[in-house]
Amino acid sequence: MDKPHIILNIPEGFPEIAIEKITEDITDEKLLLKVNKVPTQPLASIEWAIPGLIAIFIAQSYFGGFLSELGKDHYDVLKKWIKENAIRSRTIKVKTLTASRSVEKIDKSNTQSKAFSLHFNTVDGKNIKLLFDLTLEDEVWENSIEKFMDLIRENYTNFPNDILSSKLNDLENGKSNIYGIINPDTKEWEFFDIIKMARRQYEIRKKDR
Incomplete structure (x- = not known):
């Protein structure tokens, strides 16, 4: 079986009609x-290491296979689809559970969405999780x-001389998972x-104390 181009993780209890609504605009x-x-x-x-309640994974096969050979017009559709699902996710309330009843174990400084995350593989196999600040x-x-x-597409067309690679090369542990944060x-x-x-x-x- 061929590897998927896009993987969508969604809660088990989501009704089929909701899943169909989410996926209909991306279908090809x-x-x-x-x-x-x-x-x-x-x-x-750790909270920020867990995929969002709704998590979208864009695999190497999308840029390296589908987009380059079959679906160049699909790229703008993908961007629009990701944006719409990111914004919709803001209405989802996620409750953080801890190992004990102590609310002090919850990281209140973490303002990144727990409802939505976006994941990419770079051309050289790095895993990037993008986080979205609710503020x-x-x-x-x-x-x-x-x-x-635009950065990830250039990564697949101009590696290793692309902007994203230059940013990631500075990370000491860049072979492990990488996290993207929007500077406020x-x-x-x-x-x-x-x-x-x-x-x-x-x-x-420390600043919040």
């Missing part, structure tokens, strides 16, 4: 879209998606490996 006869219904169960991990406006989210899509001041993407991400959250928590 040559596009391999896989929908995973994920059980709503506690996950033992930023819809327009910022949409513009940021547009900017990253510049509105530009900043990228962190797991160690730098942990340091970032630590510094934010």
